[in-house]
Amino acid sequence: xxxxxxxxxSVNTARAAVSTINNTGAHPLVCRFMRGVFxxxxxxxxxxxxxxxxxxxxxxxxxxxxxxxxxxxxxxxLVTLCALVTGQRCQTFHAMDTKHMHISDSRAIFHRTFT
Numbered sequence: 421x422x423x424x425x426x427x428x429x430s431v432n433t434a435r436a437a438v439s440t441i442n443n444t445g446a447h448p449l450v451c452r453f454m455r456g457v458f459x460x461x462x463x464x465x466x467x468x469x470x471x472x473x474x475x476x477x478x479x480x481x482x483x484x485x486x487x488x489x490x491x492x493x494x495x496x497x498l499v500t501l502c503a504l505v506t507g508q509r510c511q512t513f514h515a516m517d518t519k520h521m522h523i524s525d526s527r528a529i530f531h532r533t534f535t
Contacts, residue, residue, distance in 0.1 A: 428458045473504065 421431050432454060439445030483489060483497050499513050520531045 422457055422461075428454075428461050428463055431457050476500065476504070 421434055435445045435450065435454060444450055480497055480500060483493060486494060486497075489497065502508070503510070503513065515533075516530050517533065520533050522529045522531070
């Protein structure tokens with residue numbers, strides 16, 4: 421796997437899978453090899469950049485008053501605020517369906533219908 425260019429995490433996952441049926445993963449040579457793989461191909465950061473939320477919030481604040489926004493802009497503002505507050509992925513918002521929404525006086529609740 422290492423010779424095929426796989427990263428440390430992939431090689432370590434394979435080592436862990438083999439270790440479930442065979443105790444070779446704890447062998448000193450295997451441990452030494454894994455240290456070498458980690459040093460040669462260290463794990464990368466999951467996110468290579470970060471962005472400033474205050475810029476987004478400043479832009480959203482400029483989109484007011486809400487009664488003057490068209491439905492598309494109002495929807496985009498709402499989804500962006502929900503994404504920032506909840507940390508959900510885009511696919512979660514895409515899967516929301518108004519057929520599964522309950523509206524009361526003070527809130528709207530979407531019932532999960534997806535896995």
